[in-house]
Amino acid sequence: MLIAALVAQVDNKFSEFLQFFFLGLGKGAVYATIALALVIIFRVSGMLNFAQGEMAMVSTYVTWGLWTKGLPLVAALILAMVLSFLGGAAIERVVIRPIERKARGNPLPVVIATIGLFLALNGAAPWIWDAEAKQFPYVFGSGSVSIAGASISTQTLGTLAVLVVEVALLWLLFQKTKVGLAMRGVASNSQSSALVGVPVGRMLMLGWGLAAAMGAVAGVLTVSLAFDNSLMAVPLIYAFAAATLGGFDSPVGAVVGGLTVGVVAELSAAYVGFIGEPLRLLPAFVLILVVLLVRPQGLFGKAQVSRV
């Protein structure tokens, strides 16, 4: 009798833990999708794109716009991805590249430009689509599946599946194709890559286009039922944390980093008394600080090797 009650209690505790874990997984999966887009641009150009979140936010508006025009959700997203790809490539060509050329190797002006882009897109969205929040459904429905007494939403499961597919495709692209090799070459040494015939500018446009298209997916998966132009403000910070944790040059790292940040934040808010809601980010960032001290390239990042 006593034992049965004890078992039931442990069971309850475990279900509760699992519930928080799944919640964290759901949030982490969203961070991971954005972190992946950050990783793409970093791998091609060696720079951080602070506008990544806002690009994703605009793509989400575009998806929403197409969907409210009557397109099925998936078709709207695919079309938005194509448009985002073109938009991302155009941003590289029209905004980033001229600044990069003038900067002559100094990375700061370009980083500042992406911050400017952040502000511009953030302001443009409510100007184009008005400031009212937009209703938008979960892509993978609002159902849930029950596992060991805890429930995991179909949206989380779907997002995890998307991550697996994205990582697999990126791995194929970077490791198995000539274009992917060229993109990695440009990231490592753009001058030498140009000197063997790689059109560096085109690779950068491709990288920005890809990141923007993946941003569209990330943005749409981030929405929970409604969104406005602040959609990506907080997730982008988590995504930066995720990419730092996993290693900025590693797609797998971005996913593991994203999930870890999501789960650690959720569990510590639930179980560590003084942390609670306001400080939920703290443990994740402590974890990242430790990783950076012990392994500056991130968990899955490649250490810079050079011998002169």
Next chain:
Amino acid sequence: MSALLEAIDLVGGYGPVRVLHGLSFDVQPGEVVVILGANGAGKTTTLRALSGLLDDVKGSVKIEGEDVLGLRPDQIVRLGVAHVPQGRGTITDLTVEENLRLGAYVRRDADVQQDIEHWYSVFPRLGERREQPAGSMSGGEQQMLAIARALMSKPKLVLLDEPSLGLAPLVTRELFTRLGEINRTTGTAMLVVEQNANLALELAHRGYVLETGQIVAGGSASELKSDETVRKAYLGY
């Protein structure tokens, strides 16, 4: 028949700093030509002008009679001119083999892997390290990789910027022997800029002397070797 490469009256530099003051020279098919010059004479800038890496340049550069000034580096590679930059330009994050595969970026044929194996037989050290990140190799190995990478594009002309820089004398000698063999067996023309005049003049058929952005002497390798001023200034005897 027109020259493989012809530079006429090159003037250029970096922004307000003019480095090249009107130099002209040429490379014929299959020929090894050396440009000798002290530090700061404009050797590297000259090569950068030829391969499209220099923005501010005037005059004319012709590859097989076609004007190429203003083209991007990747377009010039497609015309058959590969450039081994100073400091070797190793693509450090790629493996040795990936460096070589990227070297074949402009090619569309199916013999790439076969050619990679060929360069492994010429430079066995590269074959032993094919899966290693290229940045982890020694300077001499990286120089061999840079040369093999450039040759993977099957160029008609290779520009070599101070291949001896930072290498031990024995390694340098070995490298120049290989370069001579490559030139003889493949017929690839080479334009070498070098401070090590002794070795360079052994390798080269012809040479020029560059001083403060101008060509001040030119002739066959043996003529330059016996020229009093060249001997004193660059050969040290």
